[in-house]
Amino acid sequence: MKPELPYFEDLALGESPPDLIVGPLTTAHLMRWSSSTENWHKIHYDRPFSIEHDKLPDLLIHGSFKQQFLFRHLMGWLGANGWVWKVNFQFRAMNKVGETIRVWGRITELERKADYGLAHLEIGIENEAGLQSTPGSAVVAVRYKDGPPIAYPFVPPVS
Amino acid sequence: MSRFNDEVRSYVGRSSEVIKACDPVEKGAVRRYAQAIMDDDPSYGVEGIEPGGASIAPPLFPAFMFRRPLNTPDPLTERALDPDFDGLSLAINTGLPDLPLHGMALLNGGAEIEFYRHARHGEWVTQQSRYSDIYERQSSKGPMIIVVTETMYRNTDGDLLLCVRQINIRR
Numbered sequence: 426m427k428p429e430l431p432y433f434e435d436l437a438l439g440e441s442p443p444d445l446i447v448g449p450l451t452t453a454h455l456m457r458w459s460s461s462t463e464n465w466h467k468i469h470y471d472r473p474f475s476i477e478h479d480k481l482p483d484l485l486i487h488g489s490f491k492q493q494f495l496f497r498h499l500m501g502w503l504g505a506n507g508w509v510w511k512v513n514f515q516f517r518a519m520n521k522v523g524e525t526i527r528v529w530g531r532i533t534e535l536e537r538k539a540d541y542g543l544a545h546l547e548i549g550i551e552n553e554a555g556l557q558s559t560p561g562s563a564v565v566a567v568r569y570k571d572g573p574p575i576a577y578p579f580v581p582p583v584s
Numbered sequence: 585m586s587r588f589n590d591e592v593r594s595y596v597g598r599s600s601e602v603i604k605a606c607d608p609v610e611k612g613a614v615r616r617y618a619q620a621i622m623d624d625d626p627s628y629g630v631e632g633i634e635p636g637g638a639s640i641a642p643p644l645f646p647a648f649m650f651r652r653p654l655n656t657p658d659p660l661t662e663r664a665l666d667p668d669f670d671g672l673s674l675a676i677n678t679g680l681p682d683l684p685l686h687g688m689a690l691l692n693g694g695a696e697i698e699f700y701r702h703a704r705h706g707e708w709v710t711q712q713s714r715y716s717d718i719y720e721r722q723s724s725k726g727p728m729i730i731v732v733t734e735t736m737y738r739n740t741d742g743d744l745l746l747c748v749r750q751i752n753i754r755r
Binding site for chain 1: 613616617619620621622623642643644648651652660667668670671672691692693694695696697698699700701743751
């Protein structure tokens with residue numbers, strides 16, 4: 426059964442959306458992403474090049490691939506009741522092929538606006554060893570229980 | 585010695601032309617992209633959230649549409665025998681002039697993304713980039729130059745889809 430979509434009134438500081446678990450991410454997953462975006466950087470599919478030439482520990486999961494999951498995580502949580510407006514992140518550490526990643530978030534601020542509420546979140550990606558590779562933040566718009574649907578295309582708050 | 589100087593800083597504010605992607609938003613390309621990110625949202629196929637039920641692409645799809653057109657040089661073939669070729673020269677072209685930082689490594693430091701609207705199947709997308717900031721920061725490994733490139737992705741009606749501020753590290 427699908428979880429009920431949250432309204433702004435359901436949110437509380439310190440609470441977390443359900444984690445998104447992705448993986449293990451194999452060479453096939455990495456190659457599929459490379460191919461779909463025509464990204465031929467060898468460090469994602471050519472192991473001898475990655476290790477022997479570029480002196481990396483293994484094939485690396487693309488940063489461009491990881492950022493997709495930051496959006497998927499928040500969009501899956503909010504569904505039609507919200508809009509993922511801003512996502513900021515830093516690539517601080519490498520994730521290697523074969524890892525399973527946990528995409529997480531935590532609400533740090535709640536703001537009421539005229540037509541919807543804004544939830545600010547701390548977000549990140551963690552591997553099985555607890556390495557936080559991609560810390561960041563996000564701002565999402567969330568519908569009020571007695572409010573209108575979020576306008577589409579998204580209209581940012583006035584102030 | 586630091587490579588950060590007035591010449592490098594003078595690139596702040598320089599913009600590219602408006603560049604049109606070589607293909608429109610294609611149904612098959614959207615399917616492959618959605619399957620690659622393991623997101624089976626039906627809106628990416630036949631049902632849509634747009635008025636009239638138009639099918640759409642995942643939020644970041646427009647940022648990956650700027651690929652090598654037909655009848656342009658193929659670096660994979662041209663550099664097939666170069667043992668140092670890392671494949672990266674096919675990276676998405678922003679249309680901005682190269683910074684005078686030749687020989688310095690380029691690392692993807694992250695991004696700041698604002699999302700306003702999905703690209704629809706069949707629609708054409710443009711991008712326009714500018715150097716929005718360039719500054720130096722000290723790290724444990726010495727000085728590094730932070731280059732922030734802002735790119736606006738729009739459909740051909742001018743509707744803003746995405747704004748991406750890409751943060752690259754040069755050292």
